[in-house]
Amino acid sequence: MPEKTYLQAISDSLRQEMRRDQRVFVLGEDVGVYGGAFKVTQGFQEEFGASRVLDMPLSETAIVAGATGAALMGMRPVAEMQFADFVSCAWDHLVTIAAKQHYRTGTPIPIVLRLPSGGGFSGGPFHSQNPESSFAHIPGLKVVCPATPEDAKGLLATAIEDPNPVLFFEHKHLYRRIRGDVPDERYTTSFGEARVHREGEDITVITWGAMVYTADEAAAKLAEEDVSVEVLDLRTLVPWDRDAVLASVERCSKALVLHEDTKTGGFGGEIAATIAEEAFEHLDAPVRRLAAPDSPVPFAPSLEKAFIPQVDVVAAALRELAAY
Amino acid sequence: MSTGTQVEVVMPQMGVSVSEGTITRWLKQAGESIALDEPLLEISTDKVDTEVPSPGEGVVSEIRVQEGETVEVGTVLATIAPAGAAVAEPEAPAAPPTEEEAPQEEATAEAEPERQPAAAAPVDPSEPVAEAPTPGAAPAASEPEGNGKMFVSPVVARIAAQHGVDPSVVTGTGQGGRVTKKDILAFIESGAAVEPAPEPAVEAAAQTVPPTPAAPAEPAPPTPPTPPAPAPSAAPPPQAPPRPAPEPVAAAAPLGGEVEEPMNAMRRGVAEHMRRSLDTSAHVTSAIEVDMSRVVAARERLKKDYQSSYGVNPTYLAFATKAAVETLKDWPWINGEIRGEKIVTRPWVNVGIAVALEDGKGLIVPVIRNAQDLNLLGIARAIGDLAERARTKKLMPDDVQGGTFTITNTGCFGTFHGTPIISQPQAGILGTYALVKRPWVVQDELGQDVIAIRPMMNVTLTYDHRLVDGAYAGGFLRDLRARLEGWAD
């Protein structure tokens, strides 16, 4: 199996979907001639033509609304926000129209919004955010956060097939740093099925996106100290795999919920609450949350390092849980 | 629309945020005929004044809300009857339609068992282990407190219960010596769990909760009001309860010999109320010894007459109740309650008489209402009546509600002392015990101390120290004793 970067896997998947389904088209800022700010759609316009790879005005509202209208007419738009942060400009169209149209009026809105998200490179407050929990709260939207190249490819294919609005959070920090085996042939990866990234018996870490790797490094340190940590990669937040989380927690009896988004109102709270509600009698320690502090994402490297949960911080939290 | 039945005219919702409207004018009066959509009345709301067109045609059969009145959106304002239908007399406005009746369920709600927090000691949020550099506060197990109490995590509690293991006998390796899941699993695997529990654990358990079944007459709340009582055994229960001693929480043999049976609803209600009462009131018990010679004599005098004339047995309980009710007049707080930030007293006494059910299956406390208005005969009759109805399961929900003070009598077992639990939200409970002949120092006619044989009875008052102080309770007991010892009639 060929080894690919996370970014190549996304690009390959999108290209594959556009080849097999004429209804799929791409719209966004600088996605055409330039190939996208991160080059996910590089070479697309040459292959599919300018009518299926649309450079849009700097109009997030019109991009998401346009995708919605085209989806209502039977297309399968894949819209790119240049940065996930900019989706705030299109909030109304996602939340007011796309999320509610099927419930109100029975018309599916099969759109995918690609959202390059996450920090770790001094992107500052407007190029580093992880706004997944805001959308996970909105009934009618699906939220996907792949961590591996293989999952990124399969989940994007599933997202494009899905008859609902799907927010596809691509972690920018993984784009070129993470490589992995990715099958060449087309495949889909189901929503709502967590993946065991690392097996363990003593503590369950529930996480997604780039934090999967942070958790894995911390778990490796704990393994040297004879503590066995299981890392569960949720892969999708809406829907999320409650069964897998509860099964793992019931086995390990200690849980750490980890995410790069800020803590208050973060999706980790939902997971921790569910564990408390449904696995209380299996707990041997309080459920811990580890997340970014409640501040905007800072620019200076020293501050950003204090903002994004680091391996040693995760390891320390795991040690505390192990000792509890 | 007009299908031959009455059509109701309702207050319309004139805007999303509008919740009520005022009738400014009726354009038609009761008895007048009206066409569909013809203006019927004018209303005024926060947002707009408007006419309301009739939703039906026929005759205005009834106007329920008068001009100037403000009612909620959706309130029926009038009815339209089809032409020719019998019309209610125009001048007979019905009772206001939405008069709310006070819910009668209060006592039930009161008696509803409240969930108790898990029996865990509070977690002491002490500092995390030294090497932990995390900025967020670390969760921490409690430090051992020296008295054997320590935090037991949910999973350890569950495993302990399943295997009948006392977690306190397991060696803990967690923070502060906490027993971890691994510890208890290893303990069970080692076979140590079948060993008898060490002595101290038993003692620790014994001191906490009063021995429930051993004091069968300690009152419960008016637990499930309906049905009243499964086969009650009248006031004194005939048998000793099956499990006389508090069971050690710990290391009882997990297997053979034990019998498990589900708790019935009343038992659960009793259990939860007892626990809640202890968590609510500051229980203190004072006791006093009463020379019952005069009561015994009075009873002997009255017994025959009461029995033959009224079919009523003047029991010692009846005497004690009568005396207590009279004494409470002078000590109103013992007949009172704490309600929020207020102290409530009342001029009446509703005395609950605790009655144990057969086989320790529960307690019920029927109430003698307005006991202050009853003489001895009336009280004796009421006790007999309640006992009879308890026996024949004919108690009504009202019979077990509204008590302001409770009396529990365990004298039939020969017990001479107890510390009953207050029936919430009352402030006191009187315990009466066995009447026994004891040598007693009395003064003879010359004022000399002599030893006499006297029928003595111990009486306890358990009171809520939040409201009642020791001196106040002592005063009550002193007066009560004086009443009983000086019984004259």
Place this chain on the structure above:
Amino acid sequence: MAVREAEPVETLQQVKEAGLDREDLLGMYRNMLITRAIEERGHILYKQGKIPGSFYTGRGNEGSAVGVATAMGANDVGTPLQRDMGVHVTRGVEPWRVFAQYMGRVDGPTKGRDGNVHMGDARLGLHTMVSHLPAMLPVAVGMALAFKIRDEKRVAVAWCGEGASARGDAHEGMNLAGVRRLPVVFVIDNNQWAYSTPSHLEYAVDHLADRAAGYGFDGVVVDGTDVLAVYREAKRAIEKAREGGGPTLIESVTLRMEGHAVHDDAFYVPKELFEEWARRDPIERFRSWLRDNAELTDDAEDEITSGVKRLLNDAIQRAEDSPLPDPSTVTDGVFAAADELETPHHR
């Protein structure tokens, strides 16, 4: 550049040139009567407490709505708003379904999940509005984008009020449509009042249609009380878009003859203004034109009005017979199932 102000339609000959025969004209008149009757009867039902929530009408806008909708082709689509009942009526939404919608019943187009004029029927090319006006405007642009990508000769019509034209959605949508020369027609129902705010506090140009020049397409101002003039201008714009000529912005000027909603008595609108525009009532105006130019006799008129009355009576009865939704279905339809994508109307 000054926008073109449309001439009134004078003669039957002009109308025939615009593609309408006498039957069409009588049909338009009937649709206008149905539109007004639905809203009048709905207004009464609301005051009788039979309709929950709020209630909005488009009195004064019947000609504009019916005129534009009549000009649309069978495969065209649109996103009409709360003053555009005439669009629903003209495209074939049955009145009983409108009443069921008003009352929150299962037979309303949204099955009780949304209320008042928040309705559409995708099979008729009508897509359901949201409250955030003009959020559906760029959605209609997206529909036109799909037609352009697929090279289909279909047109999307986007409605918006003069108040909502102040929002960014309108700008982004119109700009994109202009950039890509999309087959979309923008209709601004300029009824002069955004709730209580008058036009001069909503925009600073003489005509909203002036803005079209800024987006690189044509604008036209039309008297919204003249159904035939509206029809003619809409027809021109729609056919131009269909043939690849790009968008048009039509500003249709009327007066909102009632409050923003039933709870609003519009005290802030000068009485004289109401009186002036009452004389230009679109239905009365069309009726007298039909009598003068299209042989609308008393008998023919009676037949139409009594037919409308029967239709409405039956509609209300049928709507009242429709049940309220089953509470257990409250979460049904939050997400679509895959097979719903292949339904015929989803194209």
